[in-house]
Amino acid sequence: xxxxxxxxxxxxxxxxxxxxxMIMFAQYMQGNTFGQVVKMAEAVxxxxxxxxxxxxxxxxxxxxxxxIFLNTICQEDNLPRFTDCCAKKDPERNDCFLxxxxxxxxxxxxxxxxxxxxxxxxxxxxxxxxxxxFIYEVSRRHPFxxxxxxxxxxxxxxxxxxxCCRSAEDSTHNLEECFxxxxxxxxxxxREDGLRQEHTCGILKKxxxxxxxxxxxxxxxxRFPKADFFTVTKLVSDIANMHKDCCxxxxxxxxxxxxxxxxxxxxxxxxxxxxxxxxxxxxxxxxSECIVNAENDEKPANLSPQVREFIEDKxxxxxxxxxxxxxxxxxxxxxxxxxxxxxxQMLLRIGKGYEDLxxxxxxxxxxxxxxxxGEEELKKHIYETESVMKTSCDIYKEKGDYxxxxxx
Numbered sequence: 101x102x103x104x105x106x107x108x109x110x111x112x113x114x115x116x117x118x119x120x121x122m123i124m125f126a127q128y129m130q131g132n133t134f135g136q137v138v139k140m141a142e143a144v145x146x147x148x149x150x151x152x153x154x155x156x157x158x159x160x161x162x163x164x165x166x167x168i169f170l171n172t173i174c175q176e177d178n179l180p181r182f183t184d185c186c187a188k189k190d191p192e193r194n195d196c197f198l199x200x201x202x203x204x205x206x207x208x209x210x211x212x213x214x215x216x217x218x219x220x221x222x223x224x225x226x227x228x229x230x231x232x233x234f235i236y237e238v239s240r241r242h243p244f245x246x247x248x249x250x251x252x253x254x255x256x257x258x259x260x261x262x263x264c265c266r267s268a269e270d271s272t273h274n275l276e277e278c279f280x281x282x283x284x285x286x287x288x289x290x291r292e293d294g295l296r297q298e299h300t301c302g303i304l305k306k307x308x309x310x311x312x313x314x315x316x317x318x319x320x321x322x323r324f325p326k327a328d329f330f331t332v333t334k335l336v337s338d339i340a341n342m343h344k345d346c347c348x349x350x351x352x353x354x355x356x357x358x359x360x361x362x363x364x365x366x367x368x369x370x371x372x373x374x375x376x377x378x379x380x381x382x383x384x385x386x387x388s389e390c391i392v393n394a395e396n397d398e399k400p401a402n403l404s405p406q407v408r409e410f411i412e413d414k415x416x417x418x419x420x421x422x423x424x425x426x427x428x429x430x431x432x433x434x435x436x437x438x439x440x441x442x443x444x445q446m447l448l449r450i451g452k453g454y455e456d457l458x459x460x461x462x463x464x465x466x467x468x469x470x471x472x473x474g475e476e477e478l479k480k481h482i483y484e485t486e487s488v489m490k491t492s493c494d495i496y497k498e499k500g501d502y503x504x505x506x507x508x
Contacts, residue, residue, distance in 0.1 A: 105147065105165050121140070121169070124169050128173060130240040143172055184196065194350070216278075220265035235254050246355070249389070253290055289389070304347055317429055317432050318444045322444075322447075326400050358388055375395055414468075416471070435447060449485065
């Protein structure tokens with residue numbers, strides 16, 4: 101079974117499984133101590149080892165992994181915050197736990213950055229436990245952050261500590277400078293993934309699933325212009341469903357969804373993209389970050405520069421009336437794969453402009469003339485949007501970040 105503790109343990113191996121368990125417990129139990137989180141992570145890891153080896157017939161080995169995690173929490177004493185949740189049955193119990201996650205700033209005090217010498221002294225004395233402490237502290241402050249992202253930055257953190265502290269005894273070695281140079285590798289993915297997730301979840305909450313699907317359709321069409329429409333729309337649907345789980349804070353379901361998408365992408369990479377081969381050869385937990393950061397594939401050589409059929413086709417209004425969302429999705433797909441240089445927001449505005457054009461023109465007696473006039477309006481709109489973007493970018497380059505945010 102995909103969701104079993106045995107399958108997960110054999111897939112991740114012991115160290116990664118234990119680290120994921122720590123992330124889960126720290127994200128669920130943000131106020132608990134490092135020692136409590138480690139104790140529960142070790143208990144679940146011990147169970148996984150037994151289920152894989154000597155105790156395969158244990159009934160708990162057949163339970164879903166999220167049930168095992170929540171049961172482990174509910175068996176702990178002195179956790180009054182979770183009493184009401186533990187009294188419920190799944191899936192209500194899981195929903196209750198998710199509702200207690202708090203990502204607001206100030207809920208847990210921010211990191212206090214120690215000076216470089218103190219950090220290296222701490223590293224030399226607690227080298228083996230420090231990555232675990234780092235995972236715990238990041239996870240409890242970011243209860244909605246994707247677990248493999250946390251694992252990835254923990255590896256960067258350990259590499260930074262090893263590299264900078266190795267030369268601590270060398271008087272010519274500038275510790276502060278070493279940390280300043282390498283810290284972005286640790287901090288940047290947390291901030292960027294957090295902002296990306298916040299942005300996506302904000303759109304889902306405010307505008308709903310249709311808008312998220314339109315945004316992902318644009319982004320995927322730009323990234324994978326050789327992929328056919330069916331493949332792109334399947335990815336769009338799967339990614340939208342994944343975001344619903346991720347935005348609820350259901351990290352196990354979020355991971356499962358993402359792994360299924362990665363499996364589909366890597367299994368079908370010959371029809372999706374030529375740029376992801378190396379990503380698909382990486383270990384499972386590193387694949388997602390690699391594919392997200394992969395460059396756009398080249399456009400197909402036979403791709404026409406324009407999409408005339410969406411304006412000139414005689415049966416356009418019948419198709420629009422019969423299958424509105426599919427027709428608009430196909431327009432957005434064709435337009436986006438031809439224009440990787442446009443921002444996603446601009447392409448969504450073009451898509452909305454095209455929808456409004458058909459809404460208006462298909463009500464008239466002569467849609468052909470109306471669509472021709474509308475096309476000129478659309479071109480004018482694109483030109484004006486490009487001009488505004490160019491002006492904004494020129495001001496940003498000339499004046500910098502502060503002026504752009506506060507004066508412009």
